[in-house]
Amino acid sequence: MAEALVRGLVQGGVVAAANIIASTPRSERLDELKASYAIVTTADNAEVARKAQILVLSVKPQILERVLREVSNHVMAGALVISVAAGVDTATIESLLPSGARVVRAMPNMPALVRAGATAISRGSHATDADLAEARLVFDAVGLTVVLDEGQLDAVTGLSGSGPAYIFLIIEALADAGVKVGLSRRNAQRLAAQTVMGSAKLLLDTDEHPGRLKDMVTSPGGTAIAGLHTLEEGGLRTTLMNAVETATKRARELGRGGK
Numbered sequence: 001m002a003e004a005l006v007r008g009l010v011q012g013g014v015v016a017a018a019n020i021i022a023s024t025p026r027s028e029r030l031d032e033l034k035a036s037y038a039i040v041t042t043a044d045n046a047e048v049a050r051k052a053q054i055l056v057l058s059v060k061p062q063i064l065e066r067v068l069r070e071v072s073n074h075v076m077a078g079a080l081v082i083s084v085a086a087g088v089d090t091a092t093i094e095s096l097l098p099s100g101a102r103v104v105r106a107m108p109n110m111p112a113l114v115r116a117g118a119t120a121i122s123r124g125s126h127a128t129d130a131d132l133a134e135a136r137l138v139f140d141a142v143g144l145t146v147v148l149d150e151g152q153l154d155a156v157t158g159l160s161g162s163g164p165a166y167i168f169l170i171i172e173a174l175a176d177a178g179v180k181v182g183l184s185r186r187n188a189q190r191l192a193a194q195t196v197m198g199s200a201k202l203l204l205d206t207d208e209h210p211g212r213l214k215d216m217v218t219s220p221g222g223t224a225i226a227g228l229h230t231l232e233e234g235g236l237r238t239t240l241m242n243a244v245e246t247a248t249k250r251a252r253e254l255g256r257g258g259k
């Protein structure tokens with residue numbers, strides 16, 4: 001996720017590579033990042049904390065506490081701290097940083113890797129409107145950003161955080177279907193993926209209601225309505241709603257330290 005952000009920020013011209021410093025303990029990884037993006041690197045997390053006006057924490061949730069303890073005394077005065085760690089709330093992060101620390105929590109998703117991510121951000125108790133705007137700039141570099149209350153982040157995890165898995169399954173199923181009706185695997189998969197991407201792009205670009213766009217491609221007695229009838233019979237809407245609800249509950253359980 002950190003690499004996706006670096007790529008988006010550098011390629012989008014949002015931050016000059018020379019102004020990005022990244023740390024991780026593994027020197028080969030640092031060499032890779034330096035070679036790919038010409039950013040500054042160090043094996044010392046505290047050095048990043050001392051130098052960063054915006055400090056992004058992008059380690060696994062299980063080690064976030066350890067990393068926070070390591071950097072806490074070094075965070076630059078007035079820095080904005082952004083965490084992308086799933087399930088770790090801002091109150092916990094704030095409690096491990098000097099008092100008054102300005103924290104923004106983000107829930108991005110995997111398509112951030114191709115700068116088509118969907119990210120929700122929410123503020124901690126000391127973050128200002130300007131901090132949220134700055135955090136938005138970071139995540140806008142890798143896709144679309146929405147701002148919401150932290151209480152809604154589990155729902156975001158259930159919808160857009162876990163969503164790429166649902167969509168990959170749907171694309172795979174559409175590709176299987178294409179093969180069943182006689183297309184090659186490669187053609188079926190490319191057509192299915194492009195159809196998902198194009199439909200989503202059309203909706204986002206026009207801001208139309210999806211039902212209206214569906215009506216526009218559904219002619220009387222035609223093929224699309226025949227297919228839609230079968231999807232309704234199979235309970236596609238209910239299945240997707242149940243999936244998001246179940247994933248949201250699971251995110252809540254994991255956030256409470258469940259297994």
Ligand SMILES: NC(=O)c1ccc[n+]([C@@H]2O[C@H](COP(=O)([O-])OP(=O)(O)OC[C@H]3O[C@@H](n4cnc5c(N)ncnc54)[C@H](OP(=O)(O)O)[C@@H]3O)[C@@H](O)[C@H]2O)c1
Nearest residue numbers: 001002023024026029058059060061084085086108109110
């Ligand atoms: N991937 C997603 O789709 C996604 C979506 C939403 C939220 N997130 C959140 O993003 C965070 C990162 O996830 P990820 O998928 O990017 O995981 P990841 O690929 O495992 O990245 C974690 C990074 O942390 C580095 N690291 C390990 N120990 C460290 C330490 N002590 N100090 C500094 N860096 C250290 C690792 O370095 P090495 O490469 O050297 O091992 C690795 O680059 C997680 O908290 C996750 O919940 C991810």
